[in-house]
Amino acid sequence: DVKVTQSSRYLVKRTGEKVFLECVQDMDHENMFWYRQDPGLGLRLIYFSYDVKMKEKGDIPEGYSVSREKKERFSLILESASTNQTSMYLCASSSYRNANTGELFFGEGSRLTVL
Amino acid sequence: AQTVTQSQPEMSVQEAETVTLSCTYDTSENNYYLFWYKQPPSRQMILVIRQEAYKQQNATENRFSVNFQKAAKSFSLKISDSQLGDTAMYFCAFRVRTSGSRLTFGEGTQLTVNP
Numbered sequence: 208d209v210k211v212t213q214s215s216r217y218l219v220k221r222t223g224e225k226v227f228l229e230c231v232q233d234m235d236h237e238n239m240f241w242y243r244q245d246p247g248l249g250l251r252l253i254y255f256s257y258d259v260k261m262k263e264k265g266d267i268p269e270g271y272s273v274s275r276e277k278k279e280r281f282s283l284i285l286e287s288a289s290t291n292q293t294s295m296y297l298c299a300s301s302s303y304r305n306a307n308t309g310e311l312f313f314g315e316g317s318r319l320t321v322l
Numbered sequence: 323a324q325t326v327t328q329s330q331p332e333m334s335v336q337e338a339e340t341v342t343l344s345c346t347y348d349t350s351e352n353n354y355y356l357f358w359y360k361q362p363p364s365r366q367m368i369l370v371i372r373q374e375a376y377k378q379q380n381a382t383e384n385r386f387s388v389n390f391q392k393a394a395k396s397f398s399l400k401i402s403d404s405q406l407g408d409t410a411m412y413f414c415a416f417r418v419r420t421s422g423s424r425l426t427f428g429e430g431t432q433l434t435v436n437p
Contacts, residue, residue, distance in 0.1 A: 211366075238423045247331065249413060250427040265424075297367065300424040308355065311423060313367040 210234070213314035220321050226285040228317050237272030237303050240311065241273065242266075244295040252283035253296075256281055288321045295319075299302050326416050328428035335404045336436050342389075343399045343431045344416030355418035356390065356397045357406045359427075361411040371411070373397065404435045 214229035232239065238257055242250040242265075250263030254273040262273050270292060274282045281300075285292055295318050299311040335429035342351075347356070354375045361367040371420050373381045373390050383418045390397045401408055414428040 240423075242427075247385075247429055249326075249328075250425075250430040252424065252426075255424060299367075305423075308371050308372060310372070311359075311367075311425060313364050317365075 211298055211300055211312050211314040213296075213317045215317050216315060218317060218319045220288050220319065222259065222289060224285075224288050224320060224321075226288045226319065226321075228283040228285075228296055228298075228319070229298075230280050230281045230283070230314055232281075232298075232300040232312070233279065234240075234300070234302065234312070235278065235314070236300035237278070238301045239275065240299040240301075241271075241281065241283045242297040242299065244269065244316070245296055250297065288319075290321050293319060293321045324351070324354075324416050324418065324426045326414050326426050326428035328414055328431050330431045331429070332432045332434070334434040334436055335401075337404055337406060339404055340400060340402045341404055341433065343401075343412055343414075343433065345397045345399070345428055347395050347397065347414070347416050347428075349395070349416065349418070351418045355417045355419065356388075357415040357417070357425065358386070358388070358397075358399045359413045359415060360408075361413065361430075362407075363410070367413070371399070401433075406435050406437060409433060409435045 211232045240255040241253040256275045272284045298314040355372045358370040360370045371383045385402045411430045415425040
């Protein structure tokens with residue numbers, strides 16, 4: 208089974224802190240994604256990556272950056288956390304092999320609270 | 323740009339009954355895929371069912387089936403013989419065939435199955 212692991216299920220940070228959210232997948236997937244989930248807004252794409260060291264902006268990249276130094280790991284970085292970044296963050300991965308289906312495999316999510 | 327709309331924030335159904343979740347989308351593309359994802363409480367999001375736009379036949383996966391109306395840009399999910407384990411948030415999602423695995427999600431519908 209594909210496993211996507213997010214390092215922290217729950218985090219509480221203070222405004223202005225630098226926050227790292229880590230995601231690791233064990234199925235050698237090329238594509239990795241970070242989504243933000245908010246009630247009434249569904250999932251919104253922050254950043255995604257199709258390969259190591261490659262990144263592309265999603266729909267709401269402001270205030271975030273990402274890093275993909277290794278194929279299995281995709282990190283989301285909040286340079287200076289703000290209260291409006293309080294949310295659930297979901298990491299997902301997919302393979303070129305399911306390009307026809309585009310099925311995403313998700314982690315359990317990281318719930319971030321910024322005080 | 324593509325948009326996906328789920329107009330039912332919450333729904334409930336009695337165990338063993340049938341329920342239909344609605345989804346509409348807007349796109350100018352002709353080649354695309356549609357998906358329903360399920361997010362159980364505190365668990366990972368998983369794919370329930372997918373539909374290729376070029377296929378007229380509605381997809382079916384056990385108790386889950388879709389009603390795909392391409393002209394109306396409608397993609398509803400029918401759950402037959404509802405079970406308590408079907409309680410979850412359900413997301414409708416859309417992907418253009420040429421967009422890799424980048425999905426656009428709807429707002430979600432919280433489904434509760436009552437005993």
